[in-house]
Amino acid sequence: MFRNQYDNDISTWSPQGRLHQIEYALEAVKQGSASVGLRSNTHVVLLALKRSSGELASHQQKLFRIDNHMGIAIAGLVSDARVLSNFMRTECMKSKMMYDRPMPGSRLVSLIGDKAQINTQNYGRRPYGVGLLVGNYDEDTGPHLYECLPNANCLEYFAVSIGAKSQSAKTYLEKFAKDFGEIDVDALIMHGLHALRETLQQDKELNINNCSIGVVGKGQDWHVVEGDRLKAYLDQLESGVAPAASAEDLPQGEAMDTE
């Protein structure tokens, strides 16, 4: 009702104390396909459901490498995600140049928050239409998982999900979150796949084309598991077998051929 009077631009408050443009931007994130993030004491895993516009089309990339120790999963406007990921990459390189050490995740996420806030207060601009799940491994403080949204809130999580039907994934994650701390990376991935599966529509299922897994952690640079390399995990998911520690499946170090 009154919403329409106060939602024309970002610099107008509603009488209820809300900025409707920001809420509309959050809707854009909710419309994107699901992304899930979870972490143990040694690793962070980001999983994403890749949408394709049709049978003949490719599936949209949802995981981006930012640096050796950091990657992101997105939900929402992919073009905004590109702009933000280029910003993150530049900041990481500047940090390495100036301070000779990798960018701490918390610092980068603050920079994203500051950048996103500008678009919520200047007339004529619009908030970014993308939500980011940022996973990084810091040598001193360990693995971290952050959620960055168009409202410029950046919070840290043990496990989180954004995008379409993400509440279903959250329900699964909340149920099992207390187990995530000590398990190995393969078990963590399996939990993530279970959570991601919850977000699928009735008649759909995870396959090697519509799924993407990003891993970063202790002794392991950011790399993405996609395509044929997903088979082992998806088979385990199908059979419902408890995840086994098969570290050979996961490539060690930097994977130069996937993004």
Add this chain to the structure above:
Amino acid sequence: MFSTYPGQVVVDHPVKVPIEHRFDPYVDNGGTLLSIAGEDFCVVAADTRLSEGYSINSRYVPKSVKLSDKTVISMGGCYADCLTLTKKIQQSMEWYHHAHGKTMSTAAVAQMLSIMLYQKRFFPFYSWCILGGLDEEGKGAVYTYDPVGSYERESCRCAGSASSLIQPFLDNQIGFKNQASQKKTLSLDQVLRITKDSFTSATERDIYTGDYLELFVITSKGVEVQKMDLKKD
């Protein structure tokens, strides 16, 4: 009254005299580097002494940097310029990887370095660069540069303070020039021995070369680093 010579002017007040101030940003930190391309390998070697005039600033400052599993760069001259140029190359290689999902080939890095150097044509990087690595066919490749980006692919090259001592030796032993012997392909072992002998000999006669020798050996298996002592006097 003190004695004067003919033409001398004596005054009893301070006099303004023009003093020429010059911006002299370049420093030569010395050192020698070389690279030899083999059939399926490449060797990049450099000493690690950092000097300034007659002083030694450090006995161990590596001049070579691994850029990827297939490429190693070595630079001599002004160390500050070499350091920043290396960082610029590494950043560009990272952007390339973000954009294309793969590592830059040695030939691509070679071309890019030439462009980067010429972009500072009117305030050059005082760096003598040698890029060593494997080309897309897996053969050894050596690219040599001048400080403003002129470059060429060669089979072997030496740069730096002792280059005039080592290069003729390399031409003779690697290029089989000016001798009756038949050309033959050299094995990695032979190339390493020639390299080590070049440096030990250069150390004897060049004051800027010595302390340690760092060898980067690039093969299809990756990059292996060896370090050996050189004379420290």
